Amino acid sequence: MAPKVLVVLTSQDKIPANGNPTGWYLPEFAHPYDVLNGKVELTIASPKGGAAPLDPGSVQMFANDPVASAFAKEKQSVWSNTVKLSEVKASDFDAIFYVGGHGPMFDxxxxxxxxxLIQQFAEAKKPVTAVCHGPTVFLxxxxxxxxxxxxxxxxxxxxVEEDQVKMSEFMPFMLETELNKVSNGGYVKADEPWGEKVVISKVAGTGAPxxxxQNPASATGVGKEILKALGL
Structure with missing residues (x-):
């Protein structure tokens, strides 16, 4: 039996402060999907269920990324009918993965x-994983x-990355600052903005992976580490 991974997408489709469209960020789902699909069984969920909003800016930004653009064109069924989070049981899955985008910061x-769900996965020693803005779910x-x-x-x-995309003023808080605070100074990042950085640690008290x-460049690496954590 293939391991089962729960992928969680945001249902937030607008930035409250300016009304601009947002959602989940294309390469942060497309690349891990490319790594995981066929090796694990994937279930896609979101807070509201149904269609989870894809950030249109991410489609433009990654138009020249073959994996991301193919995913956007060919895999719409993957995110157009997500399961409602309230209907999901942690006991049915072996790992949980949160896709980033600015949306998760708000919902x-x-x-x-x-x-x-995070509590149940962590207490069962199952991998809890996220990329880019996804780690806001752990705060x-x-x-x-x-x-x-x-x-x-x-x-x-x-x-720095938030400043460079000119979104800092629209965020409810700065993710790096809060992650560093809650982890007691444990936040780490790549040497340069936008560089790949994947961090493997353990949940305090339970030892769950x-x-x-850190960012879109790290999405493939997170997918690979999920496979390793599942023994694949």
Whole structure:
């Protein structure tokens, strides 16, 4: 039996501060999907279920990325009918993966169903994983009564990268700053903005694998580390 991986996408389609479209970020799903598809069984979920919004800016930005552009054109069925998070059972899966994009900063960050799932995965010692803005989902998450990031190494979209895409003023908080705070100084990043950085750590108290990637360039690496964590 192939391991089962739950992929979680945002349902947030607008930036509250300016009304601009947002959603999940194309290469951060396309590249891990390319790595995982066929080796694991994938179930795609989102807070609201149904069609999960793809950030249109990411489609333009990665038009020259063959994996991302093929995924956008050919795999719409993958994200057009997602399962509702509240209907998902952690016990049915072997790992959970959160795709980034600015959307998760507004919905998944504090979504009670998401936080409950993360706790259940972590307490069952199953891999909890995310890329780019995806690690925002771990900021409020706990397992065994402790923040799951306590004293862990973690990465996610950096403050410099947020500044460079001119989105800092529209964010509810700066992800790097908060990840560093909750992990007690455990935030790490690539030497240069936009460089690949994948961090493998453990959830405090449970020892569950904690896998995070900094940015779009890190998405493939996160997919590969998920396979390794599942023994594939």
């Amino acid at each position: 998944l960050h504090s979504d009670p169903d998401s936080l409950s 409020k998450a706990t397992a065994g009564g402790k923040p799951i990031l306590a004293d862990a190494k973690v990465t996610g979209f950096s403050n 904690l896998i995070t990637g």
